[in-house]
Amino acid sequence: MDVLSDNTIGSSSDKPVQERLLDAAEGLFCEHGFEGTSVRDIAAAAGCNIASVNYYFGGKEKLYLEVWRRHFNLMRQARIASIDRVMSKEGGEPSLEELLASYADAFVEPLVDKHTGGRFIKLMAREMVDRHLPQNIFLEEMIIPVMTALQQALIKICPGLSEVNARLAILSVVGQLVHTICAETMLEQSNYPEMPKFELAEVIRHIVKFSAAGIRACAEQKEDRVQKTEG
Amino acid sequence: MDVLSDNTIGSSSDKPVQERLLDAAEGLFCEHGFEGTSVRDIAAAAGCNIASVNYYFGGKEKLYLEVWRRHFNLMRQARIASIDRVMSKEGGEPSLEELLASYADAFVEPLVDKHTGGRFIKLMAREMVDRHLPQNIFLEEMIIPVMTALQQALIKICPGLSEVNARLAILSVVGQLVHTICAETMLEQSNYPEMPKFELAEVIRHIVKFSAAGIRACAEQKEDRVQKTEG
DNA sequence: AATCGTTTTAAACTTTCGTATGAAACGGAC
């Protein structure tokens, strides 16, 4: 894993060591996971000594946690802000599609964002499967707050939606978004010709349409449950 | 990681060593991932010597691959059979809900199945993020064949569905299923009281209803694209 | 210029990993 050149954007030697380490660690953690990247690789990518990781952060795990802390607030605020922006828009109640599109954009924004290089969201997918963060931090800092906000917004737009159905719907939407990212990561790793590569924007447009119809079906269920397969 | 007692179902010492190793390796790989489990742990769990892994399988990676090979055929056949069973049922064309329910059941069956203990599907989620299998084996042995079968079935049931829309729909359905399993795994790891635990059957019922509506919306798109937000 | 706290460095330490080795134990065939 010969990573000697700095793989971060503008971190040659002007920034302080701690930031260089954080940037390098983030890139390597995203690309190869927690166990897949060594402290030596991080130090080499940051252009500093191995001991710096322990000197500044007190260990590999602490550094990993700090990499996350940098993004928790930004990501949570971005997601919730995208919900609030839609919900507080003037001109009557927003459509379900508007809410979903706004949230989906905010969700995959770290993937498209050129500043972070779209690496961080891969780390999220990893962390969901292979936990290395302290217990419940992920839930408390990200999932619960964002899920709560989205749930309230959904219920407001779709009055027929029960609380449990709203949560199930969120599970569906987030599941599609995460899986899209996983599939993207997977396909870019394996150069398989037959497998069609989707444009991300196209997939999001699909998810919005698909989910809006799904949510409406779940909301209808409550009011009139007779006409289930009318088509 | 003190795993000394056998964590597999019925593998104390009656079964041959290779099977004991495969069983033990499967359990540990599922629980802790490829890098997270050592050959020593596997040998200890299987109740045999460390060298047995190299003697019988020629290395850790070969053993890992063999763990997968045991399941590839079974899982692929189960998925495709569940599709075929629905599609070849007498009494006219099956409903979209029937197809989705059948496929979803086959998909999560390894999770519910008491024989495997539902561990293997976790390994699938891991492997999608952290590749350790030889390039493209996962795609060729699982994803492509099953996706092709499901795509054809979907198009047959929903004539309005284009090929690309069918693939996008499958991405949505599989995404929901995988995410459900990830969430299940995640929540069982973290004993968080506020987070509601869903019954798996309940979630699947939701996914079927949700996805059926979503797919119909994507199929309608082709024929009449005027009435998008009629509700 | 000397001093003192901070940072950086090279090297070593301990542990753990996957694998290799060679001897011991086993089990039929003769």
Place this chain on the structure above:
DNA sequence: GTCCGTTTCATACGAAAGTTTAAAACGATT
């Protein structure tokens, strides 16, 4: 009983991991 191929065993090896250490280098203050 002896032989021989197969299996099991304890052990060792080199590599790589995270962490520690003590000295060197640095920088501001006096």
